[in-house]
Amino acid sequence: MRILLIEDDRDIGEGLTMALKRHGHAVDWFTDGKQGLIAVDSVDFDLAILDLGLPTVDGIDILANWRSRQIDLPVLILTARNALPDRVKGLNIGADDYLGKPFDTEELIARLSALLRRQHGHADNSLCFGNLSLNSTTKTVTLNGELVTLRSKEFTLLEMFMSQPTHIISREQIEDKLYSWDSDVDSNAIQVYIHALRKKFGKAFIKTQRGLGYQLGDKP
Structure with missing residues (x-):
């Protein structure tokens, strides 16, 4: 997942960025409200x-702006404002979830997974394609019931394909999901990850649509 983090507390921001990256997510972190907006x-x-509580633009104003422009990005509010009126106001404006500070990082990551499942219309945390199964919570992949070991970026790419199995996904879209703005991307990195998935699940598992991108092919 490509996650936008807008948080001006540097200790929280650094800790969350590290934790989310360990779970295979790309993170773009902003401490200024206007930049995040x-x-x-x-x-x-x-x-x-x-x-x-952000510099230059308050988080509530950011959320109100997004929703007024029909930006339906799932949003989890993370704040020390735990009073009931603040929670109700945030949810009424368009927040999808609310977590007060202090918080447990694993709970936050679980809530993010739940938001993403709802966004893609999945009832649980499992995706299946033929005999291949992926669990987004446990970060596990099995083929014919046998555990398959994947690197972090390989898992994220596989989850991206399995979440939308009929879609053609461009190289640019893949790079957007795998890397944040401050990441260095090798010119052949995407091909390397595609090759790794084909090696594990079959040469025809991912089809190249010339000039367009990649798409899931044969079910393993």
């Missing part, structure tokens, strides 16, 4: 984690 105009993020 306009970030959605440049990147197709999967989720946003939004603090409320």
Whole structure:
């Protein structure tokens, strides 16, 4: 997932960025409300984690702006404003979930997974394609019941394909999901990950649609 994090507390921001990256997510972190507000105009993020008390633009105003422009990005509000009126206001404006500070990182990651499942219309945390199964919570993949070991980026790419098995996904879309703005991307990195998945699940598992991108092919 490509996650937008808008949080001005540097300890929380650094800790969350590290934790989310360990779970295989690309993270773009902003400490300034105005910068975070306009970030959605440049990147197709999967989720946003939004603090409320931010410099230059308050988190509630950011959320109201997004919703007024029909930006349906799933948003989890993360804030020390735990009073009931604040929670109700945030949810009424368009937040999808709310977590107060202090918080448990594993709970936050579980809530993000739940938001993403709802966004893609999945009832649980499992995806299946033929005899291949992926669990987004446990970060496990099995083929014919046998555990398959994947690197972090390989898992994220596989989850991306299995979430939309009929779609053609461009190289640019893949790079957007796998890498944040401050990441260095090797010119052949995507091909390397595609090759790794084909090696594990069959040469025809991922089809190349010339000039367009990649698409799931034969079920393993």
